[in-house]
Amino acid sequence: MTGRPATVGAGEIGTFHVPSGGTIEVINTLGGQVVDAWFFAADDPAEFASMSHSRASIRTIRPAVGSTFVTRRREPLVTLVADSSPGIHDMTMPPCDRWRYRQLGVPGHRNCADNLRSALGAEGHAAMEVLPDPLNLFQNSPVDAEGRITFLESPAPAGSSVTLRAHRDLVAYLSVCPMDIMPINGGAPRSIGVAVLDPDEAG
Secondary structure, three states: OOOOOEEEOOOOEEEEEEOOOOEEEEEEOOOOOOEEEEEEEOOEEEEEOOHHHHHHHHOOOOOOOOOEEEOOOOOEEEEEEEEOOOOOOEOOOOOOOHHHHHHOOOOOOOOHHHHHHHHHHHOOOOOOOOOOOOEEEOOEOOEOOOOOEOOEOOOOOOOEEEEEEEOOOEEEEEEEOOOOOOHHHOOOOOOEEEEEEOHHHHO
16 A cells, blocks of 8 residues: 555554565554554565564664564564654563453453454464564563563654565554553554555655
């Protein structure tokens, strides 16, 4: 898709095909929304952006403009090329899932893990019991000097965005995190915008 940004509703997931050299812009339309982002190679769903391998590659847990996310085979898949948000993102947390919400006392709550499984199934892929960890765009989960992790409200302002460039044809799955119990989305998940540009449009 190209042109006018698509909308992905609160708690929903969007599937976007990005050609090699093209870009995908994720827009925090209303502000304060975390987006679980997964990137799979279009020709090989066993190759996806691996957060553990990417941490080793970029040698940080705080991605920034210029950070390239790699696959389990250490191949570059997508690079963060622009960021108008405060630049606070997370690459350590797994997606929220049914068991997490059961622990929080709300069994049956919509979650990012099941969102991804549903989207993968719609693309014709076999079910994955163990999912890759996502790149948690706009998520504020700081780690203190003792290694403790906290979950704070996303500081991303309305209209801020990130743009990532594909190194090969890929499929991006963007789950608008439905968390409304912990503070990461400010207690009220919100929709996002997404724009995909072909290489000649992306420049």
